[in-house]
Amino acid sequence: MRPNPLRSKAVLSDPAGADVPVGRRSFLRLGAVLTGGLALGGNSAIAEPSQESPPADAPWSQSIGAGVVDRPYGRPADTEASVIRRNVPWLTATAESSVSFSPLQDLHGIITPNGLFFERHHAGRPDIDPAQHKLLIHGLVERPLLLTMKDILRFPQTTRIHFIECPANGGMNWRAAQMNSLQFSHGMVSCAEWTGVKLSTLLEETGIKKEAKWAMVEGADGAHMNRSLPLDKCLDDCLVVYAQNGEALRPEQGYPLRLVVPGWEGNVNIKWLRRIKLGEKPWHSREETSKYTDLMPDGTSRGFTWLMDAKSVVTFPCPEKPLDGAGLYEIRGLAWTGNGKVTRVDVSVDGGINWQTARLHEPVLSKALTKFTLPWRWDGRPALVASRVVDESGYVQPTIAELRKQRGSNSVYHNNSIQTWQVKSDGTVFNVQLA
């Protein structure tokens, strides 16, 4: 972009620590806001006029705004700077093999914006040159094939909306309520519109030998992260995608190519996909033996627990979004299931004694986040707010007590239990578990 000679080169430090150049006019506007006693990065930069003052023209109404391509790509309003992916610094040894959480408390729909989609890397985020990236399909196929990104883009396109959830989402709450936050208790789920080619189309193009029963899928990252998948699932609904919400995948989501395995645990949705090999048996890679297996109280472990069972959570109110006095509210939340579609969500405000069925908002899509709401007149007394999803297979979201009865509390993965938020009479909200 050409520099605008009408603008000075003032530089401000934004709340995330990056220096951002600002024009003189916006600098003055910021100054006006700041002297009004409001900090950048708060929920509102709009100064509340006193009740006596007449409606006034706000400063931004008395000037001309920035022109087009002022921000050629675009970015959220500066006052939304707190709405970012966040990590738990004490959780992992390094940031390269770690996870970040989506700010569900500030999201209002079923689609996660690309910059807010949760991250999970095993060897950091590679920055890949798409001109050099290739996908190799070999093993028990008729014609081993090497595909460039150009080749892959020529295949017939498919677009679908699906959630991806890390099976460790909620893992920190297996033993007890630990994370007092919606973002950190549930933020390892996100949902996007994915565009690419059906994996079945690619495998039909190579031809599948009749002995083939499994596929090994592998990434181009430093860990060459790999998993085994049953061939039936590959041919059923898996996608090899290059686009997310209409634009190229973000590097942290697998640019230029990733696998989407609808409804199955996030780890098998291999990012930076470079290789698919068909075989007769599973590989039992480190990520499906040492990790992503569920340790039971009797010392046995469950492997190949790919399915993400039905789960729901109330996103308002939540610890980050308390209530502001008694009155009428809309309880809001998200539900999803690896079994297909959400058929019903019930909400309780008394700790599960009584339940009311919430309204599901269209679109209700298979293996996608589904939004629900329920009006609630809060009387200002302590409440225990929870949601419970039922999916099209008839599966009912369990309580944490029911899960622990079956699996103890050391299984790390697949905690899809009902989340209870404790609302205190001052409107503050806490993550609790019930006896």
Add this chain to the structure above:
Amino acid sequence: MYSSRKVGLPIVALLLAAGGGRAGAAEPGSFGYGTAATPAQIAGWDIDVRGEDGAGLPPGKGTVDRGADVYAEQCAACHGTFGEGEGRFPKLVGGVGSLRDERPEPTVGSYWPFAPTLWDYINRAMPMPAPHTLSADDVYALTAYILNLNELVPSEFVADRNSLPKVKMRNRDAFIWTDPRPDTGAKPCMQACVNGADVKVSSTAEDRNLTPRTTGPLDTMQPK
């Protein structure tokens, strides 16, 4: 291998359905995109090793002694001199008999079911800052050393494509490779589902001081 609840139609039906929907789609090579992968090209990327029987292990070998040297140089900084794990980096050793405990310690010795998987993982992902820099012999040597630290093989053990699949791992038979879920049978009760007197908070995240902040700059909190 897995429950029928999890998968869709049988392969044959899908192939037939796909073939009926798009002319010639089920014929291999009908699009004609891409290039045939040559054996040499495949060999360059074909690194996977099957855990159960070691299929895919390359030629080469390594001793426990050689492994100790490579380990000291390449691994000890994170995994500890004897595999005990520095800080929050993974322990490689110990935890035998701990899997039913309140705080289980899953390690190569206590948890991993297949020895060839250890070779595969070191070869594909380690050392973390410089992956894919070790020779096959050094990966064999490291595998031998880590198995020896876990008292799974004697100090004179030589790891190679024949010996690794024969190592009996302690936890091999404790894995169930068929998903038993759904393992809960909750019914969606609507009214008077629980006795009000039984609704008690058993655990709260309030005042635990484990949660990073969710406004302002990223938190840098460390364990208390």
